[in-house]
Amino acid sequence: MCGRSGLPLRIAPRGVHCMINLTILGSTGTIGVNTLDVVTRMAEKFHIFALTANFNVDLMYSQCLTWQPDYAVMADEDAAESLRKRLKNERPDTLVLAGPEALEFVSADSRTDYVMAGIVGAAGLLSSLAAAKTGKRVLLANKEALVMSGQLFMDEVAASGADLLPIDSEHNAIFQCLPKNDAGQVVKHGVESLLLTASGGPFRGYSKEKLSLVTPEEACAHPNWDMGKKISVDSATMMNKGLEVIEACWLFGVSPENVNVVVHPQSVIHSMVQYIDGSVIAQMGQPDMRTPIAYSLGWPERVQSGVGNLDLFAVSQLDFQEPDNVNFPCLNLAREAFLRGGTAPAVMNAANEVAVAAFLEGKISFTDIPLFIEKALSNASIVEADSLEKILDADLMTRQMLVGSIMDVAT
Secondary structure, three states: OEOOOOOEOOOOOOOHHHOEEEEEEOOOOHHHHHHHHHHHHHOOOEEEEEEEOOOOHHHHHHHHHHHOOOEEEEOOHHHHHHHHHHHOOOOOOOEEEEOHHHHHHHHHOOOOOEEEEOOOOHHHHHHHHHHHHOOOEEEEOOHHHHHHHHHHHHHHHHHHOOEEEEOOHHHHHHHHHOOOOOOOOOHHHOEEEEEEEEOOOOOOOOOHHHHOOOOHHHHOOOOOOOOOHHHHHHHHHOHHHHHHHHHHHHHHOOOHHHEEEEEOOOOOEEEEEEEOOOOEEEEEOOOOOHHHHHHHHHOOOOOOOOOOOOOHHHHOOOOOEOOOOOOOOHHHHHHHHHHHOOOHHHHHHHHHHHHHHHHHOOOOOOOHHHHHHHHHHHHOOOOOOOOHHHHHHHHHHHHHHHHHHHHHHHO
16 A cells, blocks of 8 residues: 555554654664653553664664564665565564655654654754644754754744644753743743853863864763764854754744853753843753653653753752853854855755764864855855755755865865
């Protein structure tokens, strides 16, 4: 049996209609693994409809045996075929698919209720957008979807009636500190500013000379959070916080001048909301992604996350600093791209992804990352981001241009 996309349909098991069907995009990554950990505490409430991964066949095989999804999606046909062979005898009921179209299919399928959008980078845009268009509860861990296509994405959410809940710890914290059921209209509730906290990464206090010598291994060793390589490097450059400023503007309907970044090395306060009466409401907790994941899976109720209670006596001290925009210029580059508008944020995001990948491969230095982003923004032809095609074209053209520039540097 096939759907309109031509992809084969799998009939859900009897009794599953009484449960919430959950699709996890990026199930073998940090967000996906933590999501499944949270779901173990309320397994009677959720059925795993689909799991998707890039190339980690071993972990996907293990997840399929444990969770028995209706669908498993791999990035390409080679990985999918390897998974099919391993599941053939032990889990034949899981239908294994491959490629971007399959990602969109499991995200948009009418049987899917919740979609955890945990694919990192621009690669997660189309599947996240497919979930938003079809009115799902979208648990958005892929900040690049809003960075690249903010207005288009939010328009689709409004048109479909989707529930859009942020998974980033900072935005989830802000969501918890805002009036219930009206997070997109914060100004009318007396909100003066949103305060995004940042750990400062592993190189807080470094000089530019010292930053030029850091290695990929050092950049991936975040002092507080367990994250993937790309996000860890973004945290080290402060680009992660720049992306989060843009994401906050779209999620909560505020201007960038109303979103401030506060360096907080302990990562105990995950973000704050400042009100016009002088009040500041903060969300605090352990630096563990299971907290925002559990909050969004259970919302509007509170559910068990598996995260231990915060011991304030053990924390003892909370420090706050201004960001160092001289040695870490990526935060301001993101702000400038957002203010420039159009396809500038998509260009900035693509340039960052290419530069970070080159740094991780040892082709450029840590301090080269913002230079390549600035170069891309200077050379790009920025147009209105009024169609998905224009956004994807800007992304592709930026990648092609920067890959050539980096090859010239490397040789």
